[in-house]
Amino acid sequence: MKYLSRLPALLLTVLLAVPFTAMHTLPAAAQDITVGSKKFTESVILGEIIKFTMTGNDIETAHRRDLGGTRILWSALLKGDIDIYPEYTGTLRQELLKGTDTHTLPLLRAALAKQGIRMSAPLGFNNTYAIGVTKETAARYGLATISDLRRHADFSLGFSNEFLDRGDGWPALRTTYRLPQQNVRGLDHDLAYRGLESGAIDGIDVYTTDAEIAYYDLFLLQDDRNHFPVYDAVILYRADLAERVPGAAATLTRLEGTIDAARMSAMNGAVKLDKKSESTVAAAFVTDRLKIAATPSDSGFVARLWKSTRDHLVLVIISLGAAILFAVPLGILAARHDRVGQCILAVVGIIQTIPSLALFVFMIPLLGIGGPPAIVALFLYSLLPIVRNTHAGLRGIDSGIVESAAAIGLEPGASLRIVELPLAMRSIMAGIKTSAVINVGTATLGALIGAGGYGQPILTGIRLDDTALILEGAIPAAVLALAVQGVFELAERAVVPRGLRLKSNG
Amino acid sequence: MHLMFHLSDISKSYGPLFAVAHTTLDIPAGRTTALIGPSGCGKSTLLRLMNGLIAPDTGSVTFDGEAVTAANASSLRRRMGYVIQQGGLFPHMTARQNISVMARHTGWTAADTESRLQVLADLTRFPLDALARYPAELSGGQRQRVSLMRALMLDPDALLLDEPLGALDPMVRFDLQTELADIFKTLGKTVVLVTHDLFEAAHFASDIVLLRDGAVEQRASMDVLLSAPASTFVKKFVGAQRGLNGARGLNGEPGL
Numbered sequence: 001m002k003y004l005s006r007l008p009a010l011l012l013t014v015l016l017a018v019p020f021t022a023m024h025t026l027p028a029a030a031q032d033i034t035v036g037s038k039k040f041t042e043s044v045i046l047g048e049i050i051k052f053t054m055t056g057n058d059i060e061t062a063h064r065r066d067l068g069g070t071r072i073l074w075s076a077l078l079k080g081d082i083d084i085y086p087e088y089t090g091t092l093r094q095e096l097l098k099g100t101d102t103h104t105l106p107l108l109r110a111a112l113a114k115q116g117i118r119m120s121a122p123l124g125f126n127n128t129y130a131i132g133v134t135k136e137t138a139a140r141y142g143l144a145t146i147s148d149l150r151r152h153a154d155f156s157l158g159f160s161n162e163f164l165d166r167g168d169g170w171p172a173l174r175t176t177y178r179l180p181q182q183n184v185r186g187l188d189h190d191l192a193y194r195g196l197e198s199g200a201i202d203g204i205d206v207y208t209t210d211a212e213i214a215y216y217d218l219f220l221l222q223d224d225r226n227h228f229p230v231y232d233a234v235i236l237y238r239a240d241l242a243e244r245v246p247g248a249a250a251t252l253t254r255l256e257g258t259i260d261a262a263r264m265s266a267m268n269g270a271v272k273l274d275k276k277s278e279s280t281v282a283a284a285f286v287t288d289r290l291k292i293a294a295t296p297s298d299s300g301f302v303a304r305l306w307k308s309t310r311d312h313l314v315l316v317i318i319s320l321g322a323a324i325l326f327a328v329p330l331g332i333l334a335a336r337h338d339r340v341g342q343c344i345l346a347v348v349g350i351i352q353t354i355p356s357l358a359l360f361v362f363m364i365p366l367l368g369i370g371g372p373p374a375i376v377a378l379f380l381y382s383l384l385p386i387v388r389n390t391h392a393g394l395r396g397i398d399s400g401i402v403e404s405a406a407a408i409g410l411e412p413g414a415s416l417r418i419v420e421l422p423l424a425m426r427s428i429m430a431g432i433k434t435s436a437v438i439n440v441g442t443a444t445l446g447a448l449i450g451a452g453g454y455g456q457p458i459l460t461g462i463r464l465d466d467t468a469l470i471l472e473g474a475i476p477a478a479v480l481a482l483a484v485q486g487v488f489e490l491a492e493r494a495v496v497p498r499g500l501r502l503k504s505n506g
Numbered sequence: 507m508h509l510m511f512h513l514s515d516i517s518k519s520y521g522p523l524f525a526v527a528h529t530t531l532d533i534p535a536g537r538t539t540a541l542i543g544p545s546g547c548g549k550s551t552l553l554r555l556m557n558g559l560i561a562p563d564t565g566s567v568t569f570d571g572e573a574v575t576a577a578n579a580s581s582l583r584r585r586m587g588y589v590i591q592q593g594g595l596f597p598h599m600t601a602r603q604n605i606s607v608m609a610r611h612t613g614w615t616a617a618d619t620e621s622r623l624q625v626l627a628d629l630t631r632f633p634l635d636a637l638a639r640y641p642a643e644l645s646g647g648q649r650q651r652v653s654l655m656r657a658l659m660l661d662p663d664a665l666l667l668d669e670p671l672g673a674l675d676p677m678v679r680f681d682l683q684t685e686l687a688d689i690f691k692t693l694g695k696t697v698v699l700v701t702h703d704l705f706e707a708a709h710f711a712s713d714i715v716l717l718r719d720g721a722v723e724q725r726a727s728m729d730v731l732l733s734a735p736a737s738t739f740v741k742k743f744v745g746a747q748r749g750l751n752g753a754r755g756l757n758g759e760p761g762l
Contacts, residue, residue, distance in 0.1 A: 398592075400590055400591075400592050400593075400594040401594055401595075401596060401597070403559060403590070403594065404588065404590060404594030404595075404596075405596070406559055406580075406583070407557060407559060407583060407588035407590075407594070407666075408583065408584075408587075408588060408607070408608050408656060408657070409580050409581065409583040409584035409608055409660075410580070410607075410608070410611065411580045414611060418607065418611070419596055422598045423596075423597070423598055497598030497599070498598075498640070499596075499597050499598040499599060499600065499640035499641070499642065500597060500598050
């Protein structure tokens with residue numbers, strides 16, 4: 001019977017030893033500064049530009065790209081997991097500092113300073129909504145401003161659904177400019193560009209730095225009544241950066257006013273349409289505009305895959321290993337004590353209903369960004385199947401067998417170890433397998449909070465509409481799920497006693 | 507007379523239902539006592555009270571002069587073998603592992619364990635090569651033999667059996683009855699047997715305890731139960747059993 005009690009312990013030791021060794025072999029964070037960027041192309045390009053500008057001035061800088069949305073970056077900055085990230089004044093005013101009077105730049109700076117955050121001067125472009133028409137249309141009808149549209153009531157306009165609904169979108173725009181157009185429809189943004197090109201639509205809504213503006217050679221009508229909020233790009237950085245890394249703040253000022261909308265739009269186009277890497281585009285910019293030598297840091301397919309695999313394995317192995325160590329005893333406790341059991345099952349059940357992205361984001365204020373919050377979230381998600389199957393496996397044992405174990409004189413602990421756990425092992429292993437597969441899948445979301453893994457190429461691939469890149473994450477993730485399943489299938493053979501695999505002959 | 511078990515004024519209820527109601531019962535050492543009665547009369551509960559699987563609501567149980575408590579139950583049970591209807595064998599262990607599980611747990615040497623196994627296999631006429639089989643690979647009768655060997659492994663003072671033959675088909679049951687009775691005679695141990703079958707009880711024991719609603723209705727030999735029933739309940743119970751078994755002339759009991 002000894003092998004039964006030793007094998008799971010051995011398995012767990014191996015499971016736990018691997019990631020800890022892996023963590024120690026990870027390169028230590030030698031960087032002075034960490035830059036973050038959101039999961040859209042413009043933000044990633046700006047993050048790379050900041051990194052190259054810093055490294056060009058001999059400040060060691062790491063760039064954590066493709067972190068999730070605004071909230072994640074903002075929390076990470078406040079927490080100190082990142083030191084710098086590019087943001088927009090409009091986002092600060094309307095979202096992050098909502099309710100505070102920030103209508104002038106000095107007021108905005110003061111509000112940020114209260115949170116220990118400083119802000120650069122605007123970088124030079126305003127990424128807000130605009131109304132775009134083809135250059136031909138603009139020339140033919142003599143259009144320069146949005147007010148000019150008043151003279152062309154028969155124009156057909158195609159807007160994204162979000163723009164049709166937003167408070168500062170079409171309804172408000174129509175009021176501000178008293179626009180007469182009746183022929184207004186909602187349609188997909190990509191289709192809108194094509195409709196404009198084919199002449200089916202005369203005007204569309206765009207972001208002022210959209211790559212497509214240059215590609216389709218569009219003319220943006222001037223917002224002569226200042227209807228749209230200003231989304232000036234700025235760089236946010238922690239107030240303690242100045243003392244921690246002397247010269248860093250001064251270096252950032254070199255970027256102020258250097259990027260106009262046309263330039264940003266062209267850089268976005270180079271990535272999204274010409275399929276250049278963000279790093280290449282950013283390096284070209286700093287070399288050309290700031291005369292700073294920069295080498296694009298693009299890693300090859302194998303290096304990328306190796307890094308994603310390593311990151312992913314660390315997430316899965318630590319979170320799953322800890323979940324097994326924690327959930328099996330919890331399941332035993334739940335099976336032994338009815339009332340406690342109800343509570344345990346209810347709590348782990350509730351945890352499972354929290355949307356995964358929300359759980360990841362909740363973790364940031366506590367644990368920052370990167371591996372630790374992702375591991376804790378994955379750990380929590382892995383509990384339910386194991387706890388429930390351990391509980392069900394133990395409760396499902398024939399009462400005559402459990403009674404016999406006690407009746408021949410086995411103490412409760414010995415009965416659990418020698419009789420009950422081996423009999424419940426098949427159910428427990430099934431729970432662990434379920435958890436493992438869910439864990440491998442959910443771990444791809446870890447990339448949203450900077451934990452890396454197979455989610456990284458998936459996220460970037462979705463952003464760039466690059467199927468090959470999506471598959472670079474999705475296929476290994478599927479393979480890993482199958483492999484993990486296979487490993488536990490083998491482990492099951494070792495830990496589920498042979499007698500349980502026999503059919504009764506009556 | 508040496509008493510193996512002494513149950514004093516014990517009660518056990520499940521919700522409002524009394525399984526055992528203020529019952530006092532002595533089990534003498536060195537012979538077989540049968541507990542019998544209709545379903546729900548509390549006979550299985552009494553057996554579980556004896557080895558402490560169930561704690562009584564009132565009263566006390568002593569085993570060989572020692573009070574059975576939650577603290578000492580595990581160690582006392584090693585001196586009481588226990589066999590239940592389906593055998594209660596551990597399906598993940600071979601017959602050999604099932605029988606020797608307590609010997610291993612209490613640190614017997616391999617040689618001692620093996621020689622004891624041989625003795626028991628001989629006693630129960632269990633084929634040695636079948637010791638390597640799992641319960642699922644054994645017949646019903648073989649399983650009960652394994653269960654009996656497991657109960658006897660530590661050479662206990664008493665043997666508690668709860669319908670040990672209840673799940674077997676009639677032919678196997680008949681054979682095993684004869685064999686078990688011989689084995690008990692050979693061993694000379696205290697045996698407490700629970701059964702719902704009066705003739706099985708008579709086959710094993712001259713001391714029959716007839717229970718009704720958790721209390722002793724009459725304690726006597728088969729002959730006395732037949733000739734001098736203490737109540738109409740006893741009379742009806744005996745009569746019903748005769749109706750079921752009489753035609754078979756089971757075990758050659760005279761006059762049945």
